Amino acid sequence: MRSAVIALVRKDLLAELRSFEAVPAMLMFTISAFALFHFGLDRSSLEGSLASGVLWVTLLLAAVLGMNRLFVTEREQGGFDAFLLAPVDRTAMFVAKVIVLFGFLVVVEVVAVAAFAVLLLEPGLGRAMPGLPLVLLLADAGLAVIGTLVGALAVQTRARDLIVPLLALPLSIPLLIAGANATAPLLARSGAAALEGRWLAILGLYDVVFALLAYAVFDYLLED
Amino acid sequence: MFFYAPLEIDQGFVQKIFYVHVPLAIVALVGFVVGGIYAIRFLRSGDRAHDLRSYVAIHMSLIFGVGALLTGSIWARASWGHWWLWDEPTLVSFLIVFLLYACYQPLRFSIEDPERQSRYAAVFAVVGGAFVPLNFMAVRAAQSNIHPRTLSASDNLPGPIALTFLLCIVAMGLLFITLCKYELAAKNTRMQLRSLKRRLSGEAPLQRGRSAAPQEL
Secondary structure, three states, X not given: OHHHHHHHHHXXXXXXXXXXXXXHHHHHHHHHHHHHHHHHHOOOOEOHHHHHHHXXXXXXXXHHHHHHHHOHHHHHOOHHHHHHHOOOOOHHHHHHHHHHHHHHHHHHHHHHHHHHHHHOEOOOOHHHOOHXXXXXXXXXXXXXXXXXXXXXXXXXXXXXXXXXXXXXXXXXXXXXXXXXXXXXXXXXXXXXXXXXXXXXXXXXXXXXXXXXXXXXXXXXXHOO | OOOOOOOEOOOEHHHHHHHHHHHHHHHHHHHHHHHHHHHHHHHHHOOHHHXXXXXXXXXXXXXXXXXXXXXXXXXXXXXXXXXXXXXXXXXXXXXXXXXXXXXXXXXXXXXXOHHHHHHHHHHHXXXXXXXXXXXXXXXXXXXXXXXXXXXXXXXXXXXXXXXXXHHHHHHHHHHHHHHHXXXXXXXXXXXXXXHHHHHHOOOOOOOOOOOOOOXXX
């Protein structure tokens, strides 16, 4: 199964590098969202829980964009049928898509967080390290699992692009809660407080439960 | 129910809505999880009856959820909310779950193929059923920074109120089960009627078993 996963991941990454569809769109979206927040909130600098909230909501919405695109080529160009014909374990597609979405999210976040620090954040990012990347990575894992599940579910329905945000956003709310609460003290203006382990535990628990659940259930989504 | 429990001091008669609102919410959440359990059984066995039960359980829980949200807002407007456990965070987490399951039926009926429809709906029900407790924990954890949580509502309730409350939860649970059985019976009867009609008119009987999807032929 590992070679199948590697082959699928390579295919998706090559396709993305050649056509540049998902990641640039997600990046542009995050930058525009920061601009929107600047105008909507009428503030040019944010800190603390407000900064944390703005960052997380933007990342979540950008992730939804990525989820929309995840299975589209599979659907339109017969990738599902080709995969079903191959003599590999079907969860290989699940693992591959999770890895791909996770990769997209990490790339987007590296640029988006830097942009956020430059554009809107008032205290520097220095004191937020290494807590912020840790929280982001944990949340990305959860978002990747949810995104793969919801993307696979939605791609076969009629109202594909509408179903994905409707399903993915409520499912991602615990991640948002834990992530925003975890990073709020890190981005505070007057001295960053320590990262609370409680939120990391929630993120980790959520990731594990959903990863196991999605792993168990994904086969049924691919049957013909 | 209304006359057995004594009047509560702070809120007076309005507090009685608590006997309706809380059981509605609890039964709705349990119903969602039960829908998930039936969905797991459907995925493992392929028996359409489980799929139908899962659909009915979630459908009924949605209706109960609407009732819980409405009675909750009536109660909130009439009073400030008394026990810590039943204020904002629980309301928010319930709303999130409700929004998620409100997409169950649109998802279900936007897939034409009945087999695939049942399967996808079952996957969604399983994920949603696992999500309910996780979401509850996450939202509760988010609020404990601000208010210290009291242990549990039943510790705060004096005798007659606790008894009435328990009775109401049991009653609401039984109501849920009754309504589900009623809806299941109605659906099954309708399907049997349809297959009889089809046989009478000479058409070939559909090979498909029972499914919650409206048959198009």
